[in-house]
Amino acid sequence: MVDNPPPGASHVARLAADQATARRLGDALTENFEDQGAATAAFENADGRWTFAIYFPQAPNQAAVRALVALASDAKTANALIFEKAEAKDWVAASLAGLAPVEAGRFVVHGRHDRARLRGSRIGIEIEAALAFGTGHHGTTRGCLLALDGLIKKYRARHILDVGTGTGVLAIAAAKALRRPVLASDIDPLAVRVARENAQLNKAGALVEIIHAGGLRHRRIRARGPFDMIFANILLGPLKVMAHPLARLLAPGGRVVLSGLLVSQANAVLSAYRAQGLTLERRIALEGWVTLVMRLNTPTRPRFARPPSPHAGRDKIAAANLGP
Numbered sequence: 001m002v003d004n005p006p007p008g009a010s011h012v013a014r015l016a017a018d019q020a021t022a023r024r025l026g027d028a029l030t031e032n033f034e035d036q037g038a039a040t041a042a043f044e045n046a047d048g049r050w051t052f053a054i055y056f057p058q059a060p061n062q063a064a065v066r067a068l069v070a071l072a073s074d075a076k077t078a079n080a081l082i083f084e085k086a087e088a089k090d091w092v093a094a095s096l097a098g099l100a101p102v103e104a105g106r107f108v109v110h111g112r113h114d115r116a117r118l119r120g121s122r123i124g125i126e127i128e129a130a131l132a133f134g135t136g137h138h139g140t141t142r143g144c145l146l147a148l149d150g151l152i153k154k155y156r157a158r159h160i161l162d163v164g165t166g167t168g169v170l171a172i173a174a175a176k177a178l179r180r181p182v183l184a185s186d187i188d189p190l191a192v193r194v195a196r197e198n199a200q201l202n203k204a205g206a207l208v209e210i211i212h213a214g215g216l217r218h219r220r221i222r223a224r225g226p227f228d229m230i231f232a233n234i235l236l237g238p239l240k241v242m243a244h245p246l247a248r249l250l251a252p253g254g255r256v257v258l259s260g261l262l263v264s265q266a267n268a269v270l271s272a273y274r275a276q277g278l279t280l281e282r283r284i285a286l287e288g289w290v291t292l293v294m295r296l297n298t299p300t301r302p303r304f305a306r307p308p309s310p311h312a313g314r315d316k317i318a319a320a321n322l323g324p
Contacts, residue, residue: 012275105149143291247276
């Protein structure tokens with residue numbers, strides 16, 4: 001695995017360990033650090049060794065972190081933790097510096113310099129914008145593209161939502177593959193602007209509507225629902241919080257693609273969405289990250305039902321009197 005800090009992580013505590021220790025610490029400490037807004041990961045490196053890592057949105061209290069690790073293992077393990085600043089990698093800049101096009105099923109995310117190399121059977125998504133997250137080179141975006149590729153082979157969604165769209169990759173991919181309108185949103189005004197530019201660049205501007213929204217209560221989201229397919233490639237905390245409102249936006253049989261999750265965080269999200277009547281259909285693990293595809297089988301209550309007409313009873317009688 002390439003050690004990719006989650007978006008927003010500024011500091012990391014690392015520990016070189018054997019597989020059993022790394023996994024044990026991940027299982028024991030995930031919930032403790034989630035409460036502090038941190039994320040944990042246990043992964044195998046290219047050389048076969050294992051690492052346990054804790055990612056923090058701000059500089060942590062090192063003594064407190066070591067104390068928690070000591071409780072889960074021993075003092076020697078806690079003292080071996082190394083604290084440092086997390087390297088913030090600009091994935092777009094890296095792609096422009098020469099990263100190869102990213103393939104995910106029928107999709108290829110590429111820069112302008114690789115436009116002419118695309119084969120006719122592939123769906124190209126050209127991304128040149130800077131300062132936004134999601135170029136396909138990250139395991140979460142690629143996992144979502146693979147999930148989309150699998151879904152469209154057996155499922156033709158008509159109403160699609162992309163929450164936290166970033167550069168707009170997923171919204172553009174869905175629009176180009178399904179030839180259906182896609183609604184996308186992001187809390188960051190810069191991301192909204194970048195995603196709109198990318199939609200135009202990919203000749204998908206007529207199909208992709210991108211709005212500035214910090215949640216799921218925006219009037220355009222409510223008006224366009226229920227949705228057959230929803231993407232939410234964000235972070236653990238927001239995914240758990242929006243489990244109920246997001247499930248309410250799904251049509252019966254609809255799929256939701258959830259990502260932005262470290263492998264150790266998957267069970268927490270699965271639990272939150274299963275409580276809303278969703279079942280796991282597919283799990284895709286890439287580079288220490290996981291993408292979950294879940295399906296809504298039976299709604300727990302009527303969704304988007306119109307209020308009954310005050311003349312409903314009279315209308316029924318009138319319809320009966322008309323006969324066949």
